[in-house]
Amino acid sequence: MIRVMPRPVPQLKLAVLASGRGSNFEALQNEIESQQLPAVIRVVISDKEKAPVLEKARQKGISARHINPGQFAERQLYEQELVRVCEEYEADLVVLAGYMRILGETFVGSFPWRIINIHPALLPSFPGLNAQRQALEYGVRYSGCTVHFVDLGVDEGPIILQAVVPVIPGDDEESLSERILKEEHRLLPQAVRLIAAGRLELNGRQVTILPEEVN
């Protein structure tokens, strides 16, 4: 049994990894600014130089780093650099918020049960890319989103939270993605809040949400 954060942390230090638009980053930052989330985003790291998330972070005065995987001869070296930067910013938790690369042993092994990911489907259905399109093509009536711990499988780690979103007749990828995204913006900060509060316990694949401490 692992208590993910043994005791509540007054201000959890986050490293956010993202490849694109950055709306999940914004959702986290908004809750931090409105004091609903006891955390601080120390650094945003992207594999894409032009990712809007980097500009959004800079506008908030948050360190924004582009680390180009193409500059490294091997994935291991790229991941070593990611680890180095996360450690430089003393990250307690790494949040993958639309980060579109698979992370291997070098990175995942450096932050055991300290990396979470948001995925736009109800895992274990529709892992990988284009999850919303996969759900539509399969013909499901409900999809949603999942926040889970990252292990070495692709979108396979223990599930922290899920939210269900209906598929509405006539939905296309855009309309379904938009409906799911609204739930993502609620779910991701909620998962970080639970970790900061020391309320998650891990037993194999099972994640238990411990009751709120009453003082």
Ligand code: GAR
């Ligand atoms: C989100 O829908 C997130 O769930 C998804 O990318 C989008 C990023 O949006 N992630 C994945 O598909 C990971 N496999 P954002 O940049 O606006 O936060």
